[in-house]
Amino acid sequence: DQQVKQNSPSLSVQEGRISILNCDYTNSMFDYFLWYKKYPAEGPTFLISISSIKDKNEDGRFTVFLNKSAKHLSLHIVPSQPGDSAVYFCAASDNAGGTSYGKLTFGQGTILTVHP
Protein backbone atom coordinates (compact mmCIF):
# COMPACT_ATOMS: atom_id res chain seq x y z
CA ASP A 1 0.00 0.00 0.00
CA GLN A 2 1.95 2.95 -1.35
CA GLN A 3 0.70 6.02 0.51
CA VAL A 4 3.13 8.41 -1.19
CA LYS A 5 3.69 8.07 -4.92
CA GLN A 6 6.07 9.69 -7.34
CA ASN A 7 4.83 8.45 -10.68
CA SER A 8 7.68 9.81 -12.78
CA PRO A 9 10.82 7.71 -12.31
CA SER A 10 12.91 10.26 -14.18
CA LEU A 11 12.89 13.81 -15.53
CA SER A 12 15.30 15.48 -17.93
CA VAL A 13 15.52 19.27 -18.11
CA GLN A 14 17.72 21.82 -19.85
CA GLU A 15 19.85 24.10 -17.69
CA GLY A 16 18.05 27.35 -16.90
CA ARG A 17 14.58 25.92 -17.43
CA ILE A 18 12.06 24.95 -14.78
CA SER A 19 12.02 21.48 -13.21
CA ILE A 20 8.69 20.29 -11.83
CA LEU A 21 8.64 17.17 -9.70
CA ASN A 22 5.30 15.73 -8.66
CA CYS A 23 4.07 13.70 -5.72
CA ASP A 24 0.66 12.26 -4.83
CA TYR A 25 -0.49 10.91 -1.49
CA THR A 26 -3.49 8.99 -0.23
CA ASN A 27 -3.40 9.42 3.56
CA SER A 28 -5.45 12.48 4.54
CA MET A 29 -3.84 12.40 8.00
CA PHE A 30 -0.49 13.57 6.63
CA ASP A 31 0.14 17.01 8.09
CA TYR A 32 3.66 17.84 6.95
CA PHE A 33 5.46 17.25 3.69
CA LEU A 34 9.14 17.35 2.85
CA TRP A 35 11.39 17.07 -0.18
CA TYR A 36 14.79 15.46 0.05
CA LYS A 37 17.59 15.39 -2.49
CA LYS A 38 19.93 12.43 -2.70
CA TYR A 39 23.26 12.07 -4.47
CA PRO A 40 24.76 8.61 -5.12
CA ALA A 41 26.41 7.02 -2.07
CA GLU A 42 25.09 9.75 0.21
CA GLY A 43 22.12 10.02 2.52
CA PRO A 44 19.05 12.10 1.65
CA THR A 45 19.51 15.81 2.28
CA PHE A 46 16.59 17.90 3.50
CA LEU A 47 15.60 20.47 0.90
CA ILE A 48 12.30 22.15 1.69
CA SER A 49 9.09 21.43 3.58
CA ILE A 50 5.50 22.57 3.85
CA SER A 51 2.86 22.30 6.52
CA SER A 52 -0.60 21.10 5.55
CA ILE A 53 -2.06 24.45 6.59
CA LYS A 54 -0.17 26.19 3.79
CA ASP A 55 -0.34 25.88 0.02
CA LYS A 56 3.06 27.28 -0.90
CA ASN A 57 6.52 27.58 0.56
CA GLU A 58 9.46 29.17 -1.19
CA ASP A 59 13.17 29.02 -0.51
CA GLY A 60 15.42 30.55 -3.12
CA ARG A 61 15.15 28.58 -6.35
CA PHE A 62 12.93 25.97 -4.72
CA THR A 63 9.16 26.26 -4.27
CA VAL A 64 6.83 23.58 -2.98
CA PHE A 65 3.11 23.72 -3.76
CA LEU A 66 0.48 21.75 -1.87
CA ASN A 67 -3.02 21.00 -3.17
CA LYS A 68 -4.80 19.28 -0.31
CA SER A 69 -8.05 18.69 -2.16
CA ALA A 70 -6.17 16.81 -4.87
CA LYS A 71 -3.71 15.27 -2.39
CA HIS A 72 -0.90 16.46 -4.59
CA LEU A 73 2.30 18.37 -4.08
CA SER A 74 4.98 19.53 -6.42
CA LEU A 75 8.50 20.89 -6.23
CA HIS A 76 9.52 23.62 -8.65
CA ILE A 77 13.18 24.38 -9.26
CA VAL A 78 13.82 27.62 -11.16
CA PRO A 79 16.26 28.02 -12.79
CA SER A 80 17.53 24.44 -12.92
CA GLN A 81 21.29 23.91 -12.67
CA PRO A 82 23.44 20.88 -13.52
CA GLY A 83 24.28 20.54 -9.81
CA ASP A 84 20.59 19.88 -9.15
CA SER A 85 20.93 16.50 -10.87
CA ALA A 86 20.05 13.96 -8.17
CA VAL A 87 17.25 11.72 -6.94
CA TYR A 88 14.43 13.69 -5.34
CA PHE A 89 12.23 12.07 -2.72
CA CYS A 90 8.88 13.31 -1.53
CA ALA A 91 8.09 12.42 2.10
CA ALA A 92 5.16 12.90 4.44
CA SER A 93 4.55 12.77 8.18
CA ASP A 94 1.26 12.00 9.92
CA ASN A 95 2.30 13.13 13.35
CA ALA A 96 -0.42 15.35 14.70
CA GLY A 97 1.83 17.68 16.62
CA GLY A 98 3.58 17.62 19.92
CA THR A 99 7.28 17.07 20.05
CA SER A 100 7.61 13.36 19.43
CA TYR A 101 7.71 13.40 15.66
CA GLY A 102 7.04 10.14 13.95
CA LYS A 103 8.13 8.35 10.85
CA LEU A 104 8.38 9.74 7.36
CA THR A 105 6.68 7.91 4.52
CA PHE A 106 8.64 8.25 1.29
CA GLY A 107 7.83 8.06 -2.38
CA GLN A 108 9.96 6.02 -4.75
CA GLY A 109 12.00 8.97 -5.91
CA THR A 110 12.44 10.81 -9.22
CA ILE A 111 15.81 10.99 -10.94
CA LEU A 112 16.34 14.55 -12.15
CA THR A 113 18.95 15.20 -14.83
CA VAL A 114 19.75 18.78 -15.73
CA HIS A 115 21.64 19.07 -19.02
CA PRO A 116 24.09 21.95 -19.57
Add this chain to the structure above:
Amino acid sequence: EAGVTQFPSHSVIEKGQTVTLRCDPISGHDNLYWYRRVMGKEIKFLLHFVKESKQDESGMPNNRFLAERTGGTYSTLKVQPAELEDSGVYFCASSLLLAGKGYEQYFGPGTRLTVT
Protein backbone atom coordinates in the same frame (compact mmCIF):
# COMPACT_ATOMS: atom_id res chain seq x y z
CA GLU B 1 28.31 20.89 13.70
CA ALA B 2 28.86 17.23 12.86
CA GLY B 3 26.10 15.48 10.96
CA VAL B 4 24.67 12.02 11.45
CA THR B 5 27.38 9.40 11.12
CA GLN B 6 27.03 5.71 10.41
CA PHE B 7 29.43 2.80 10.63
CA PRO B 8 30.37 0.81 8.68
CA SER B 9 29.76 2.38 5.30
CA HIS B 10 29.61 -1.03 3.67
CA SER B 11 29.30 -4.56 5.02
CA VAL B 12 29.35 -7.84 3.13
CA ILE B 13 28.35 -10.93 5.10
CA GLU B 14 27.18 -14.42 4.40
CA LYS B 15 23.65 -15.63 5.00
CA GLY B 16 23.27 -16.71 8.61
CA GLN B 17 25.91 -14.39 9.98
CA THR B 18 25.36 -11.46 12.32
CA VAL B 19 25.94 -7.80 11.54
CA THR B 20 25.68 -4.74 13.78
CA LEU B 21 25.21 -1.29 12.33
CA ARG B 22 25.91 1.84 14.34
CA CYS B 23 24.47 5.34 14.14
CA ASP B 24 25.61 8.48 15.91
CA PRO B 25 22.94 11.19 15.66
CA ILE B 26 23.51 14.91 15.63
CA SER B 27 24.35 16.07 19.13
CA GLY B 28 21.22 17.16 20.97
CA HIS B 29 18.82 15.30 18.70
CA ASP B 30 16.62 13.12 20.88
CA ASN B 31 14.66 11.64 17.98
CA LEU B 32 16.50 8.86 16.16
CA TYR B 33 15.12 6.84 13.26
CA TRP B 34 16.20 3.85 11.21
CA TYR B 35 15.13 3.42 7.59
CA ARG B 36 16.00 0.96 4.84
CA ARG B 37 16.09 1.24 1.06
CA VAL B 38 16.01 -2.02 -0.85
CA MET B 39 16.87 -2.41 -4.54
CA GLY B 40 16.49 1.29 -5.39
CA LYS B 41 12.91 1.40 -4.18
CA GLU B 42 11.36 3.79 -1.68
CA ILE B 43 12.98 4.46 1.67
CA LYS B 44 11.03 2.54 4.31
CA PHE B 45 10.73 3.27 8.00
CA LEU B 46 12.00 0.69 10.48
CA LEU B 47 11.78 2.27 13.92
CA HIS B 48 11.90 5.44 15.99
CA PHE B 49 13.58 6.19 19.30
CA VAL B 50 12.84 9.13 21.55
CA LYS B 51 15.93 9.33 23.70
CA GLU B 52 16.45 5.72 24.83
CA SER B 53 12.83 4.61 24.42
CA LYS B 54 11.38 2.87 21.39
CA GLN B 55 8.53 5.11 20.27
CA ASP B 56 7.49 3.15 17.19
CA GLU B 57 8.92 -0.12 15.88
CA SER B 58 6.09 -0.92 13.51
CA GLY B 59 8.43 -1.07 10.51
CA MET B 60 10.77 -3.73 11.85
CA PRO B 61 10.43 -6.67 9.45
CA ASN B 62 10.81 -9.50 11.97
CA ASN B 63 12.49 -10.54 15.18
CA ARG B 64 15.84 -11.02 13.49
CA PHE B 65 16.26 -7.27 13.79
CA LEU B 66 17.13 -5.74 17.15
CA ALA B 67 17.69 -2.03 17.74
CA GLU B 68 19.05 -0.42 20.86
CA ARG B 69 19.85 3.06 22.02
CA THR B 70 21.41 2.76 25.42
CA GLY B 71 21.81 6.08 27.21
CA GLY B 72 19.89 7.90 24.53
CA THR B 73 22.95 8.69 22.42
CA TYR B 74 24.15 6.38 19.67
CA SER B 75 22.07 3.51 18.37
CA THR B 76 22.84 0.04 17.04
CA LEU B 77 20.82 -2.15 14.71
CA LYS B 78 21.67 -5.83 14.80
CA VAL B 79 20.58 -8.35 12.21
CA GLN B 80 20.86 -11.94 13.41
CA PRO B 81 20.85 -14.20 11.47
CA ALA B 82 21.05 -12.26 8.22
CA GLU B 83 19.03 -13.39 5.21
CA LEU B 84 19.46 -12.53 1.53
CA GLU B 85 16.44 -10.21 1.56
CA ASP B 86 18.06 -8.06 4.25
CA SER B 87 20.42 -6.61 1.66
CA GLY B 88 19.96 -2.91 1.13
CA VAL B 89 21.04 0.49 2.38
CA TYR B 90 20.24 1.23 6.01
CA PHE B 91 19.85 4.90 6.84
CA CYS B 92 19.79 6.52 10.23
CA ALA B 93 18.21 9.93 10.77
CA SER B 94 17.80 12.27 13.70
CA SER B 95 15.76 15.31 14.58
CA LEU B 96 15.20 17.71 17.42
CA LEU B 97 12.61 17.02 20.08
CA LEU B 98 11.20 20.47 19.58
CA ALA B 99 7.83 21.70 18.39
CA GLY B 100 7.98 22.94 14.81
CA LYS B 101 11.43 21.55 14.11
CA GLY B 102 11.08 17.87 14.78
CA TYR B 103 9.70 17.11 11.34
CA GLU B 104 13.01 17.87 9.68
CA GLN B 105 14.98 14.68 9.86
CA TYR B 106 18.66 14.73 9.00
CA PHE B 107 20.03 11.58 7.44
CA GLY B 108 23.36 9.85 7.66
CA PRO B 109 25.22 8.52 4.60
CA GLY B 110 23.85 5.01 5.13
CA THR B 111 25.33 1.55 5.53
CA ARG B 112 25.18 -0.64 2.46
CA LEU B 113 24.56 -4.21 3.61
CA THR B 114 25.13 -7.07 1.19
CA VAL B 115 24.14 -10.57 2.27
CA THR B 116 25.52 -13.32 0.04
